Amino acid sequence: MKLVTTPRVSFLRDLADEIAAHYGRGRMIVAIDGPLQSGKTQFADDLAAVLREREHAVFRASMERFHRSRAAQDAYGDDTPARYVGYGFDESALRRVLVEPFRMGGSTAFVTGVIDPARDAWVQPKWITGPSDAILILDGRFVLRKRLAGLWDFTIALDGEPADPADVLAYAERDPRLVASAVVDDSDPEHPRRRLRDVDDNAR
Structure with a gap:
């Protein structure tokens, strides 16, 4: 479906073209990070709409759907920002039911979420499939952290200084x-x- 052209849509079309240039064929994952309440989910939704306009098969997921339950987090100690950064999300489930099967190019179904964060309750997995050529767009806090770095093909960071204590800790580890x-x-x-990084930024 053709989208109404606005400055935002035009910007996202240029970004989509850049992503497609890296994409080629097969499965690709785009990860979007940023501070708390920076608009990651809306940005990811809008980017997905533009990529669909380009007739790509696009799937959406959010780290919010891969939270550990509060009870599961309690196993890792007191409720602190450090605990949330380290153990707030079930990265094992993210890899096992989403990233790894998605990468298999259509031969295996995948799941885009395992928990309802509003109810703090696990949900019945909904296994879905897609064509061998497809793009997954994942948004969430800490997705560009070092231990997940090898999972993504194209990465986007929304600019903004961290204010929430958990974000401050995560950004100190890897901005x-x-x-x-x-x-x-x-x-x-x-x-x-776009915010262009300077040479010093690129060197880090």
Whole structure:
């Protein structure tokens, strides 16, 4: 479906073209990181819509659907920002039911979420399949952390200084803006713009 052209859509079309240039054929995963309440989910939804406009098969997932339950997090100690950064998300489930089967190119079904974060309750897995050529867009906090770095093909960091204590800890460990394929200033959602890293940034 053709989208109405706005400055935001035009920006996302340019970004989609850049992603497609890296994409070629097969399965590709785009990961979007950023501070708390930076608009990651909406940005991912809008990017997915533009990629679908380009007639790509696109699937969406969010780290919110891979939270550990509060009870499961309690096994890792007191409720602190450090515990949340280290153990707030079930990265094993993310790999096992989403990333690894998605990478198998259509021969295996995958799951885009294992928990309802609003109810803090596990959900019955919904296994889905797709064509061998497809793009998965995943948004969430900490997705550009070092231990997940090898999972993604193209990465986007939404610009913004971390304020939440968990974000401050995560950014001290690895600032997603210094490692992302693209850094986007989305503070004005109607007019997003690229933020170019300087040479020093690229060297880190």
